[in-house]
Amino acid sequence: MTTATADLYDERGEELDSPALPLLDxxxxxxxxxxxxxxRCHRDNALVKRVLATPGGGAVLVIDGGGSLESALVGDVIAASAVDNGWAGIIVNGAxxxxxxxxSLDLGVxxxxxxxxxxxKDGLGELDVPVTIGGVVFTPGRHVWADADGVLVER
Known part of the structure; x- marks a missing residue:
């Protein structure tokens, strides 16, 4: 990504949405x-682990954990697997x-x-379904951009 999200929004604002969330880099x-x-999963990361262990092809995994900070959905082992499998990044509406x-990993999180x-680790959740995070719908296949300013997604 060479264009900053702010510049991308200035160019294509009507085509893009940005979730209103205080996401940390x-x-x-x-x-x-x-x-x-x-x-979409709640306090269960077995599906996250399984998906990130498959070839990512430069995709961004958007995880709707319902905003829960009660337990982590991604740890170092799962994140390292994402790097090994070619994922560009992970966005977690949770912890x-x-x-x-x-x-220390070459991965956007x-x-x-x-x-x-x-x-x-029960494997509960839904894969490749539209999820709404911060008032924005993330649809599988739509492009996602992220940088220090925030996140943008195609409508």
Missing amino acids: LGGRTTFDGPARTI IRDRVAIA KALGSNPRKSA
């Missing part, structure tokens, strides 16, 4: 973009853990915060 890469893949390790508590 927690990965080793602040700027990233790619087609969206989505997961991650292992912040220091994740910050945005989340609401962190919590050392691990999540359940």
Whole structure:
């Protein structure tokens, strides 16, 4: 991504949405973009782990954890798997853990915060469904851009 999100919004504002969330930059890469893949899950990251262990092809995984900070949906092992499998980034409407390790990875990671508590591993959740985060719908396949200013997604 060579164009900053602010400039991209100035050029294409009517085609783009930006979630109103205080997402933190927690990965080793602040700027990233790619087609969206989505997961909706609550305090269960088995589906997240399974998906990020598959070839990402430069995609961005958008995880709707319902804004819960009660347990982490992504940790260092899962994030390292994402790097190994060619994912551009992860956006989490929820918490991650292992912040220091994740910050050293060549991966974009945005989340609401962190919590050392691990999540359940029951495999509950939905894959590649439209998810609404911060008042914005993320549809699988639509392009997502992220940088220090925030996140944009095609409408």
